[in-house]
Amino acid sequence: xxxxxxxxxYVGDSILGNHVNLGAGTKCANLRFDRQSIFISYEGKRIxxxxxxLGAIIGxxxxxxxxxxxxxGSLLGKNSxxxxxLASSGVLPENSLLKSQHYxxx
Numbered sequence: 001x002x003x004x005x006x007x008x009x010y011v012g013d014s015i016l017g018n019h020v021n022l023g024a025g026t027k028c029a030n031l032r033f034d035r036q037s038i039f040i041s042y043e044g045k046r047i048x049x050x051x052x053x054l055g056a057i058i059g060x061x062x063x064x065x066x067x068x069x070x071x072x073g074s075l076l077g078k079n080s081x082x083x084x085x086l087a088s089s090g091v092l093p094e095n096s097l098l099k100s101q102h103y104x105x106x
Contacts, residue, residue: 006066014055014070017062023084025067028055028074038073041090049073059094 005011005022012030022028030053032038038054040047056070059077064070065084076082077094088098 012055013053015057017058017060017078019061020058021063023064023066023068026064027069029069029072030055032072040073040075042075 001018003020006024008025009022010027014028056074061079062076063081067085068082069087071089075091080092080096083099
């Protein structure tokens with residue numbers, strides 16, 4: 001419900017929660033460059049999915065800025081976000097913001 005994927009977004013084999021907003025140019029990549037099975041990195045562990053294609057799983061209220069790349073198997077927790085022009089992998093806990101040192105909100 002109430003999901004927005006702006007122009008030039010790609011949402012391959014992904015699951016989007018309610019009220020998710022993907023900024024323009026966001027890519028949910030669903031295939032590893034080396035075409036191996038996708039795994040999820042979590043707390044220093046490698047969780048095998050057994051899947052060749054898996055995009056991102058984004059919890060309710062998740063958001064990405066413009067030109068974000070979510071690598072295969074990325075998980076964004078509820079109400080989490082990725083600032084513009086970044087690539088994300090693994091798990092971003094709920095209520096978190098992945099940002100560069102140059103990103104500021106004013």
